[in-house]
Ligand SMILES: Nc1ncnc2c1ncn2[C@@H]1O[C@H](COP(=O)(O)OP(=O)(O)OP(=O)(O)O)[C@@H](O)[C@H]1O
């Protein structure tokens with residue numbers, strides 16, 4: 004994998020509303036956050052509190068009604084269509100349900116986001132490397148239905164890494180998994196951060212997952228109700244000591 008450094012993410016006054024019948028529901032309500040490069044941030048909060056919507060806004064999968072998302076020097080909320088498409092390809096997104104294509108092999112699922120781009124042979128080589136990195140070497144020709152939930156989640160993570168993202172957004176990456184498998188997926192994400200410095204924002208319901216992140220942001224009714232630094236004042240970019248400590 005290419006060495007990368009993580010993105011800085013800023014949201015300012017971010018608002019997203021949905022119309023439900025005649026009512027307006029504010030799913031994300033005035034969220035302003037600055038996320039340091041190379042940090043792993045857990046978004047927590049009850050079901051319906053806006054975690055997925057916030058990730059979708061940061062990943063430009065949904066548009067904001069008010070406020071801005073800025074990633075490094077780019078104001079994502081001001082981009083036009085072509086630039087938005089390029090931005091989406093550079094950000095890794097792991098969806099709440101894996102969103103694998105059932106008729107495609109594991110390898111083709113990982114390569115899928117790259118198909119519009121040139122260099123298919125290179126893409127397949129990179130996809131193999133990534134599948135190896137997530138512990139799925141040898142399963143390239145399997146279909147998603149032949150894999151366990153944890154293995155499917157690894158495929159989804161490998162796919163999200165195809166564009167060598169500096170920012171990885173993961174919606175409940177351990178949500179459908181037993182706690183041991185979930186812990187392995189989190190190990191994998193933390194290891195990716197340690198080795199490549201990428202910034203990771205993940206949504207989770209699980210206390211044990213949030214506790215291993217650098218920062219916990221709790222949402223309630225679309226607002227930030229708690230924002231806690233879990234690093235003990237360490238620079239999140241300085242990951243080596245932290246990596247060994249986390250594995251204790
Ligand atoms: N496309 C949509 N249309 C209408 N309402 C929506 C839509 N997407 C989300 N919502 C509403 O916005 C609120 C926030 O939803 P969101 O999916 O962000 O919550 P969440 O914190 O991710 O919940 P969960 O933990 O269950 O995944 C909810 O009340 C939800 O019903």
Ligand SMILES: [Mg+2]
Pocket residue numbers: 054055056099174206
């Ligand atoms: Mg959600």
